[in-house]
Amino acid sequence: MIERVETVNLGIIGTGRIGRLHARNLKYQISGAKVLGVSDILEKSAHEVASQLEIPVVEKDYRALLENEEIDAVVICSSTDTHAQIISEAAQSGKHIFCEKPIALELDKIYQALAAVEKAGVKLQVGFNRRFDPSFKKAKDLVRKGTIGTPHLVRITSRDPEPPPIGYVKVSGGIFLDMTIHDFDMARYLLDQEVVELMAVGSCLVDPTIGEAGDIDTAIVTLKYEEGAWGTIDNSRKAVYGYDQRIEVFGSEGCVMVGNPRQTEVTVKGAEDIKTDKPLFFFVERYKEAYLAEMEEFINCILENRKPSVGGRDGKIAVEMGYAAKESLSKGSFVKLQIN
């Protein structure tokens, strides 16, 4: 690790699972960063994290972190409905911002938050962690280098090992804004191109309570890219064999694919068949390195004064694609996207 002279002082807003993961990474594995404070409306949770990681400042209200002049940047890990408001206030306080996806479930709120960021001139990075997975990143770099020629087809398979609790499903904004949103971002990332039109189909095949909550759990989305390539995403809320995250970009000169890392490299050859291990269970395991790398990118962008590679516009477009998918699903036809 290269040691840097300067240090970014951080406040972490929200100390649930993902907030703790970022806090731990920033504390132990990223040089140039110092976690000065944490806040959580559940004060007990904030105190727990602070005590484990020896973080000096603990607050119930995130505004106290925003007012703390020693803090340079915040990491927003609170519930989705608070993201946009906190982004706006953090920008007004001159803090750089890392925000978990999605920025908001309402497009108006997103536009306002991005305007505030724009006006304040602070940096905003959105938590599309998969862009930082070493395999996906290498695939994208190969596409960019022209290894597979002109892209013609993109295939994204994205299946969770199990559905979230039904209470979460109800406030999630639906599968397209909660789950497919990552795949929408991946689709844009892989080709460095916008999707200009999409068509979504799907239904509730996994768990009827998801259907009763007005959502679906199985979906296929067809994408048209601005330069003529076609893409397809398939989603399921439940793959019994674990987290299935594969991509494929097919072009005029070849095809690049990313498969699932397995839990171990063990193979057992028996009288009946040959057995290997299942994929890593879920996002915490699969994207362990990606979570670290995205936070390193954020800290480096601040230290080197450059724009994060995945910013507010990316966060906004992914949500717009989610809404387009919802519209397509209800209409049964393609929906055009207004990209700007």
Next chain:
Amino acid sequence: MIERVETVNLGIIGTGRIGRLHARNLKYQISGAKVLGVSDILEKSAHEVASQLEIPVVEKDYRALLENEEIDAVVICSSTDTHAQIISEAAQSGKHIFCEKPIALELDKIYQALAAVEKAGVKLQVGFNRRFDPSFKKAKDLVRKGTIGTPHLVRITSRDPEPPPIGYVKVSGGIFLDMTIHDFDMARYLLDQEVVELMAVGSCLVDPTIGEAGDIDTAIVTLKYEEGAWGTIDNSRKAVYGYDQRIEVFGSEGCVMVGNPRQTEVTVKGAEDIKTDKPLFFFVERYKEAYLAEMEEFINCILENRKPSVGGRDGKIAVEMGYAAKESLSKGSFVKLQIN
């Protein structure tokens, strides 16, 4: 090989590449079959095959084979535009029929041919050879046995190593009737279910002369099955790495996948990367065993007096799906299929 007492005497109509392949398989590898005659409008071709394989009867006109009372069954490998007419005549002559796909490019002709078969009570098998590939067959058997639970998603990747000559493209009926037709049949075969609705997109990305001929070379088709599962097919006329034929059926209890057999089992580990061989080049190599197995099935059906597992109705529906895909492509929306 089990030797049988009875023998099916066959006439092969059309001695191009596929006719010769069937003739050779029937001659050398299938017991219970005897190739009595061949016909081809190019008499020289018919004579060549007859001399190589020691086939006694050689005709220019297929009707001479139909009139030959020693012949029990015919294998129709002539050009597509002649299939339906020959089927009708062969049925009227009381011959059992194996016919290469598609039965015809016009639905009316198909209906007439099937009516003739129905009336004559002869057996008709359509050359959907992929159903007889040992890997696809095993995958289908596992689905049928319930190994993966209720199917939710089907993914078919089907890419040719190179486009056919443009002259062929012009009379092929278009990608959906010429190439995707195999995938439509595979989609039905894998789940033993009908597709009730489909949506096709695509464009000409590989070779502009295909576009000038009014066809496309890259396509994605989304399928809705009668019991609620969703499917997707992706096609390209040109995969530089060879014939890419993979399938995946994902269900409530797991996922079954079929990958591409490689040319050899060699792996080379070098200073730059790990290299393995490309897939088998094209259909003759990849489906070598399948071509043999489908013909064994045809002969066995005659000897054992049972209905071929892939018959006229299957041939008809695949063409209907091709027309639905054409309609969907031009309309930009889903098209319902009338299955009966």
Next chain:
Amino acid sequence: MIERVETVNLGIIGTGRIGRLHARNLKYQISGAKVLGVSDILEKSAHEVASQLEIPVVEKDYRALLENEEIDAVVICSSTDTHAQIISEAAQSGKHIFCEKPIALELDKIYQALAAVEKAGVKLQVGFNRRFDPSFKKAKDLVRKGTIGTPHLVRITSRDPEPPPIGYVKVSGGIFLDMTIHDFDMARYLLDQEVVELMAVGSCLVDPTIGEAGDIDTAIVTLKYEEGAWGTIDNSRKAVYGYDQRIEVFGSEGCVMVGNPRQTEVTVKGAEDIKTDKPLFFFVERYKEAYLAEMEEFINCILENRKPSVGGRDGKIAVEMGYAAKESLSKGSFVKLQIN
């Protein structure tokens, strides 16, 4: 297939499993060859094959085939103890010879047979079929081309799915002359180098009746090559997961490996693990193409008047290595080989 003008007329001596396999290949898949006659001391067996394959001449005594002036070449598939004698007589009759391995279990007999072949100037090819496996052949070609630099280590894994009947074990000459003999030849083939010293260890771990018959069923042989590389062979008479035939050549610039082809390309992902198919069951399945290719080589050598790539000297050295392994096993030390 290239059609040739001239034809090699063949007699097949011995119509057991392997004799029938060669007869069928020669009859149906190899142009330029014609099976004129078969012989077997079990006349019924010879008649059976002749009738199935429409072979005109059937004899009880192989000498009748040797005296048949229309026959150009013989394929010796009789029991091992008869090989050397038949080779000598066939050579004296001026017939070209394909002989199954081993030439004999006694070195004296081998030397005499090879002297007879030498004197008569006929061609002799020994049935080391694995040299003609497309994967092993490609591996060897890569080694020869220098793809992996200078070879340092060779690893051969060779395990049968099940031991032969104990009656066969008793007359087999022991594991080194019956089973490892193929690996000895493979070891020489892969590097185009002689083995100058070897050391064998092993014991009876699979089946005590093999031990009671004075043989072992599990072995490791360490090889020293003339140019300094080292090799290791591991054998077992019983791998419950099927025929395990893998090789690896490691050198200064990389490593080439050959794995086992699987029965199908199906993968099943379930809640417990990921399952794939076992290797092809045994030599008839695994080396199907190799059996055909070795016979094509034999016919081509006769038609083109060139020396078979695997000849009498190869057959002799493999047996000498088998005896060296036996000696090493009993001595517990390395044994030098006298190669000439």
Next chain:
Amino acid sequence: MIERVETVNLGIIGTGRIGRLHARNLKYQISGAKVLGVSDILEKSAHEVASQLEIPVVEKDYRALLENEEIDAVVICSSTDTHAQIISEAAQSGKHIFCEKPIALELDKIYQALAAVEKAGVKLQVGFNRRFDPSFKKAKDLVRKGTIGTPHLVRITSRDPEPPPIGYVKVSGGIFLDMTIHDFDMARYLLDQEVVELMAVGSCLVDPTIGEAGDIDTAIVTLKYEEGAWGTIDNSRKAVYGYDQRIEVFGSEGCVMVGNPRQTEVTVKGAEDIKTDKPLFFFVERYKEAYLAEMEEFINCILENRKPSVGGRDGKIAVEMGYAAKESLSKGSFVKLQIN
């Protein structure tokens, strides 16, 4: 991570690459451990580490750490020639001990150190990190559970990406004590059985300067286990494709194998071949999780007052096997091991 009430206070002796790796793991990723002090004869190195990791005590002489009453345990990462002496002194000071392999290059010194540990009743864990690799551990657990029946054959491939500096080679004790020592331990670990006899061959094929230093760089070791199984290890100091660490245990009911994890899960299919990534480069990358897990085991053994699963006797036997291999190499025959 489960938080524990009690804490083990540690001193780290030697702050080279491996000392720093352990220090960082203990500081950031292992609860229940606190790094109180570090020492290094290069004081600057010790200070550097202490300042980065906020370690309060920094010493030049390890004896100062041994005299520090707050320290419960030491992690010995100094040069090999100092291990045995430090173990003895640490034991006398009542400290628990984690020591990098090998304990010493001289058997006398090992015996004395182990006697001191025995007398003091402290815990000693030896740094055979590979036992803690999740894949090898799972393989061993499957063997222990009987999944593959009675073991018959063990194959260990262990090849480094590049030789160490020649200066290191000269003091390393030779390939068997420096490199193969890990494989000797792995061989015992996999079967939970002792090796009773071994035979080593090898030569200098990679780099002549290694030969000039009196060492070899390519080796094969054949092992005989106490219950009759056979094993083989192959080593090379240079695999251009990276760190190659594979194992295979073959038994009466199947075979368990461990392959190399790749750098990414990317596959590129091109016009020439299919490419995947090379293995992780070297031990720091490959055994990252194993280094962490072995240290967790050490801390847990102290906290739970149990004996480390890999202790002094294991360290001793691996060195004894190294000497046996040296003897075998020079004698050209098998050498018996006296296990106690």
